[in-house]
Every structure is written in structure tokens, then in C-alpha cells.
Amino acid sequence: MGACGVNDLLVLIMVMILGCACAKSNQNAVVSSGLPNGTTLPTMIGDNVLRLTVDGDQCLSSPSTAASSVVPPNAPCVSVTVCPPGTSSSSASQCQVIPGLLVDTGSVGLRVFKSVMNHSLLSQLVSVAAPAGGIVAECVGYADGSADWGPIAEATVFLGGEPGVNTQIQLIDSTYGTASVCGGNLDQDPSHLGYNGILGVGLFPQDCGTACESTNSTLNPGMYFSCSGTLSTATNCNTTPISLAASHQVQNVIAHLPVDPNTGTQDNNGVVLMLPSVSASGAPEVDGYLILGVATRSNNTPASNVVAYPPDPSTGNITAMLNGVVNEAFIDSGSSFYNFAAGSSTGNLADCGNYNSAYLRAGYYCPLNNANAVQSISLPISGYNGSQTSLISLLMGNPLDLIGVNGNFVFADIATGSSLSGMASNTVDLGLPFYLGRNVYHGYAFKSSSLGYGPYWAF
Amino acid sequence: MDYILKNTFFFALTFSGLSLLVQVNAAHAYLGGGVDSIEVDRKTLRAEKSPTQVRARSQADALPYTVTEMVAAGVQVREYLSKTGVVFGIAWSGSHHANVSALLGEYRSEYEKAFASNVAQFGLHRGFRGRTVRSENIQIDLGGHFRNMSGRAYSPALLPAGVNVNDIK
Numbered sequence: 001m002g003a004c005g006v007n008d009l010l011v012l013i014m015v016m017i018l019g020c021a022c023a024k025s026n027q028n029a030v031v032s033s034g035l036p037n038g039t040t041l042p043t044m045i046g047d048n049v050l051r052l053t054v055d056g057d058q059c060l061s062s063p064s065t066a067a068s069s070v071v072p073p074n075a076p077c078v079s080v081t082v083c084p085p086g087t088s089s090s091s092a093s094q095c096q097v098i099p100g101l102l103v104d105t106g107s108v109g110l111r112v113f114k115s116v117m118n119h120s121l122l123s124q125l126v127s128v129a130a131p132a133g134g135i136v137a138e139c140v141g142y143a144d145g146s147a148d149w150g151p152i153a154e155a156t157v158f159l160g161g162e163p164g165v166n167t168q169i170q171l172i173d174s175t176y177g178t179a180s181v182c183g184g185n186l187d188q189d190p191s192h193l194g195y196n197g198i199l200g201v202g203l204f205p206q207d208c209g210t211a212c213e214s215t216n217s218t219l220n221p222g223m224y225f226s227c228s229g230t231l232s233t234a235t236n237c238n239t240t241p242i243s244l245a246a247s248h249q250v251q252n253v254i255a256h257l258p259v260d261p262n263t264g265t266q267d268n269n270g271v272v273l274m275l276p277s278v279s280a281s282g283a284p285e286v287d288g289y290l291i292l293g294v295a296t297r298s299n300n301t302p303a304s305n306v307v308a309y310p311p312d313p314s315t316g317n318i319t320a321m322l323n324g325v326v327n328e329a330f331i332d333s334g335s336s337f338y339n340f341a342a343g344s345s346t347g348n349l350a351d352c353g354n355y356n357s358a359y360l361r362a363g364y365y366c367p368l369n370n371a372n373a374v375q376s377i378s379l380p381i382s383g384y385n386g387s388q389t390s391l392i393s394l395l396m397g398n399p400l401d402l403i404g405v406n407g408n409f410v411f412a413d414i415a416t417g418s419s420l421s422g423m424a425s426n427t428v429d430l431g432l433p434f435y436l437g438r439n440v441y442h443g444y445a446f447k448s449s450s451l452g453y454g455p456y457w458a459f
Numbered sequence: 460m461d462y463i464l465k466n467t468f469f470f471a472l473t474f475s476g477l478s479l480l481v482q483v484n485a486a487h488a489y490l491g492g493g494v495d496s497i498e499v500d501r502k503t504l505r506a507e508k509s510p511t512q513v514r515a516r517s518q519a520d521a522l523p524y525t526v527t528e529m530v531a532a533g534v535q536v537r538e539y540l541s542k543t544g545v546v547f548g549i550a551w552s553g554s555h556h557a558n559v560s561a562l563l564g565e566y567r568s569e570y571e572k573a574f575a576s577n578v579a580q581f582g583l584h585r586g587f588r589g590r591t592v593r594s595e596n597i598q599i600d601l602g603g604h605f606r607n608m609s610g611r612a613y614s615p616a617l618l619p620a621g622v623n624v625n626d627i628k
Contacts, residue, residue, distance in 0.1 A: 106604045141555050143608050144590040145574060145601040183560050184571035185578075202605060211533055211554060218507045221554050222532040241532075315607050330604050339589065341602055363591065416589075427602065429589075 035437030047161030060100030104334030107200035130226035177234030267293025277437035309383035335431030489564025506531030
């Protein structure tokens with residue numbers, strides 16, 4: 001903490017660039033962040049604890065090197081229980097445990113393939129009425145150009161031992177109504193995606209928020225639509241998006257957790273992902289925890305050296321410096337790799353397509369000197385307010401030599417990047433590899449904890 | 460239909476030596492289309508148009524293209540028009556991706572096929588926060604995360620001399 005006396009060239013350069021010296025104020029202190037978690041975690045217990053496995057038994061299936069395998073490396077999975085709205089107990093007969101959900105801190109909301117829900121549950125879920133008639137469906141686009149399409153349902157969702165949350169979820173169905181309004185690259189089924197669905201636990205309370213409330217078509221992102229039909233089938237959907245109140249949108253389930261009657265705590269202000277370290281050669285799978293709430297109980301209270309990094313409210317990004325260039329950055333468990341979309345500034349990493357042309361379009365990054373196959377990278381990370389910088393040291397291996405070798409699919413040292421080089425802004429995606437070995441705290445917007453007022457990431 | 464005739468006529472007169480492909484694309488507007496196709500895109504996206512901007516890398520540097528910016532559904536869309544009157548690139552940034560398929564015109568099915576084969580080839584689907592899709596005539600770069608996405612679509616064959624793909628942003 002507070003390493004103002006560190007006489008390190010990199011720190012000096014950073015302080016110069018950030019334009020504020022330690023001696024002048026308490027701004028821009030630099031902390032070096034190692035990996036506090038060993039290869040095995042202590043056992044965590046509580047109503048707010050969900051088992052989280054990376055490519056383990058909470059996932060839909062194990063990844064393999066077979067061409068047909070769609071489960072990526074570094075897939076963090078949990079199970080939740082979905083029930084008809086108003087259900088008071090997760091053990092009620094009409095509820096269904098849904099395993100194989102990707103825990104995605106880069107998105108918001110629970111989305112489950114309709115095809116994995118049993119008929120009795122589906123028949124008891126309730127549609128959401130669109131303001132001008134019909135029921136609400138949604139088109140959610142992802143950064144990779146794919147999208148989820150399907151109706152919105154009211155349900156009660158149970159996470160761990162917490163009380164149920166009455167909320168809206170999406171039922172993914174690429175054949176629902178006029179699916180073409182959502183484009184041509186729709187997620188079709190679990191075998192296509194590798195998951196039964198996605199549990200988005202990102203920093204915001206809804207997947208869209210006030211923008212989707214706007215009646216101005218130049219401002220409204222146009223994610224929500226009205227369809228005539230039921231949750232099961234729709235005959236037609238209006239191709240013009242609707243405006244929809246935030247309270248009717250797909251919600252961040254955790255942000256709406258009620259008080260746990262067993263403990264009197266309310267774990268609705270964020271989540272902690274807790275995962276062990278892995279060696280440079282990786283591991284077949286790892287076991288960890290998704291812990292609900294930040295500093296609401298002893299099991300989610302951060303160590304004293306954990307620091308919050310708030311994102312720029314307009315972009316949702318913090319910054320990461322790579323080879324002296326400041327990049328926009330974000331932390332995202334749904335990304336399987338580190339992604340350095342940093343144009344020419346990645347320096348000592350290069351497209352693996354240089355070594356194996358089959359990977360030219362995959363965007364894998366390899367150490368520039370492929371024979372060494374390990375490359376160290378220094379990555380200073382700063383929050384929007386620039387109050388503190390964490391100096392992260394990474395080792396990057398060669399994904400072509402790692403993925404699937406000895407059955408390993410979990411790695412802290414794999415990166416992609418070239419597929420996005422030259423994008424509008426230089427961007428660093430701190431994906432699931434960043435989570436291996438350190439607890440990452442996600443503080444929700446409009447909520448506070450001992451780490452501060454959200455949104456923030458802390459580690 | 461007015462713009463179709465006009466564009467085709469324009470290209471036939473001025474660039475009679477150009478390939479048939481360019482004329483066909485001009486007739487269909489969008490990426491590869493003529494200057495009028497920008498207005499077609501604006502109407503398709505129900506966008507508001509900003510004043511045409513010319514971005515010079517330096518004061519003395521006359522660019523071989525103009526950039527027209529419009530805002531639709533919370534996304535800024537920038538269309539790059541060459542001096543010869545062809546839209547060679549489209550870039551966007553905003554809370555989500557622009558309606559890429561709508562901007563591609565006749566390249567739409569080519570893009571969607573290439574996207575599907577990209578997914579089939581690399582499997583790694585949601586695990587990537589971005590994707591590059593190349594097809595016979597175009598390249599699409601996509602990236603970002605929820606509430607902050609950007610991308611671009613361009614035709615390498617239509618890039619004017621001296622223009623770097625990274626200028627499309």
C-alpha cells in the first residue's frame with residue numbers, strides 16, 4: 001500500500017504521464033498486486049455462496065480439443081433455480097435447477113435457453129405486457145456480433161441459499177416470432193453456445209437502463225420489441241423497437257436480493273468472484289465461489305489492501321497502460337482470454353497466425369519470440385478518478401501450446417488481440433485469466449459498501 | 460428509385476473503366492454505394508445526421524475522403540466516402556453495435572455466412588469480446604462490451620490509395 005517511496009522507473013514514468021506525484025498529494029499511489037490466492041481456496045459457507053467452477057462440474061459439459069467442442073477454455077459456470085413468479089421456496093415442485101450458466105461480469109441479467117426449461121415451469125412463467133399491446137421480447141447484441149433473441153418472462157430466481165428474487169429474465173429462442181428483427185447471428189441452442197444460458201452479474205441494475213426508456217429513436221438503443229403471442233410462440237413481432245420502463249427490463253438478479261431472513265443481511269450491493277491460482281501450464285478445471293454482496297458478511301469482506309477502481313461513468317471503462325500507451329480497460333469474467341486490442345503497442349506479443357496460419361483469424365496472441373513461449377507483461381491499472389494505480393504483472397504463454405494439452409482448459413496466461421487491432425480505441429479486456437488467483441469485487445451502481453459507492457471493480 | 464438511376468448513371472459516365480461490381484454496388488447503396496447511399500442508410504437507421512465532417516490528420520494534409528456522421532439508436536455511425544464517390548468504410552461506436560446487416564446492403568448474406576463459418580471454425584463464441592469476420596469482399600471488426608461497443612466494416616478493394624484501414628474508426 002501507498003508505495004510513494006518506490007524508486008522504480010516504470011512508476012516514475014507512470015506518475016509523469018498521469019501528471020500527479022505522490023509527494024504532492026495522496027493521488028496516484030501505486031500498489032503492486034500479486035496473486036493472493038493459492039491453488040486451493042478455503043471452504044466458503046453461507047446463504048450467499050454459490051459454487052463456481054471453471055470448466056468444471058457446474059458447466060454444461062467439459063471442453064475438449066474435438067472440433068465439435070463449443071465449450072471454450074476458462075468458462076466460469078454456476079447453477080441457479082428458476083421458479084414461477086411468487087414462489088416462496090426453491091424446493092417447490094414447479095421449480096427447476098438450471099446448471100451450466102456462464103457467469104458473465106460483462107453483461108447484466110439472467111438468460112436461459114427456452115429449450116432447456118421443462119414444460120410445467122415454462123407454462124407457469126408470466127409474460128411482460130408491452131406498453132402499446134402485445135408482450136415484450138428482447139434482442140441483446142454482444143460484442144462479438146452475436147445476439148440473444150426471445151421473450152421476457154417474470155420469474156422467481158433463487159441464488160444459493162438466498163431468498164427468491166421476483167424479476168424479469170430472458171427466454172432465449174432464435175425461432176421466436178419475427179426473429180429476423182434481431183439480425184442473422186442468433187444463439188440457437190445450448191449445443192451451439194456451450195451453455196444453458198448466461199447469468200450476467202455486471203455492475204448495473206438493468207441490461208439497458210434509462211436509454212431504453214427513451215421515446216427518441218436516435219437515443220433509444222432499440223433492444224426491446226413487442227410481439228403478439230405467448231411466451232411459447234409468437235405470430236408476429238413489430239420491427240420498430242419499443243420504449244420500456246427500466247423496472248420492466250431484464251434485471252440484475254443480485255441487485256434485487258431481499259434481506260436474507262436467516263442472517264438479516266442484504267447482499268444486493270455487488271458480487272465477489274473467488275478463484276484459485278493455476279500454474280503456467282494451466283489446469284483441467286478449478287473450483288471457486290461466486291459470493292453475493294460486498295462487505296455484507298464476513299465471507300465477502302475484503303482484505304485491507306483491496307482497492308476500488310471506479311470506471312468512467314460514460315464508458316464503463318478503467319484504464320490499463322501497455323507499453324507506455326494508455327488503453328481503455330474493463331474486467332470481464334465472460335471473456336476467455338486477456339484481449340489486448342492495442343494496435344501496435346502490444347510490442348512483445350504477436351498474432352499466433354504468424355506461427356500457424358490456421359489461427360490467423362482466431363486472434364490468438366503468442367509471445368513474439370515463440371520459442372520462449374512465455375512473455376512477461378507489466379500492466380498498470382488505474383480507476384477513472386486516478387486515485388490509485390495497481391501494477392499487475394502477467395505472464396503470457398502460447399495458447400497453441402497450452403489449450404487442451406494434458407487435458408488443461410483453465411489458464412491465467414492466454415491472450416487474444418490481433419482480431420481487434422486498429423479498433424476505434426485501444427482497449428484491454430481483463431478476462432477470466434485475470435480472476436485466477438485473486439478475489440475481484442464488483443460494486444454495483446447506486447449501491448455502496450466499505451469499498452465505496454458503485455460502480456467499481458476492486459481487487 | 461431515383462437515387463439508383465442517378466448513381467448508376469453517374470458511375471457509367473464518370474468511371475466507365477471501373478468494374479461492373481462497383482456499378483452494381485452503387486445501385487444497391489450501403490457499403491460500396493455512392494454518396495446518395497449515405498442518405499439511404501440514414502433513413503434505414505432512422506438516424507439524425509450531423510454536419511459532414513472532413514477529418515485531416517494535419518492542417519496541410521488534404522484527405523482523400525469525407526466522413527459523414529449520423530446518430531441512430533444511441534450509436535454514432537460514420538460513413539467514409541472517397542473522392543470518387545464510393546462509400547468504402549463504415550465505423551460505429553456506442554452502447555451497442557450498429558445494425559451491421561442493414562448497413563451492408565447486398566453484402567449482408569455474405570457477412571452472415573462468413574460469421575457462421577467463423578463461429579464454426581473457432582468455436583470460442585461468447586468467450587471472445589470481439590470478432591473479425593472476413594469474406595470475399597468485406598471485413599468486419601467487432602469489439603467492446605455491454606454499453607460500450609464499436610466496430611467497422613470496409614471493403615479492402617475499395618480503399619482509396621493512401622488510406623489506412625485504421626483511419627476507419
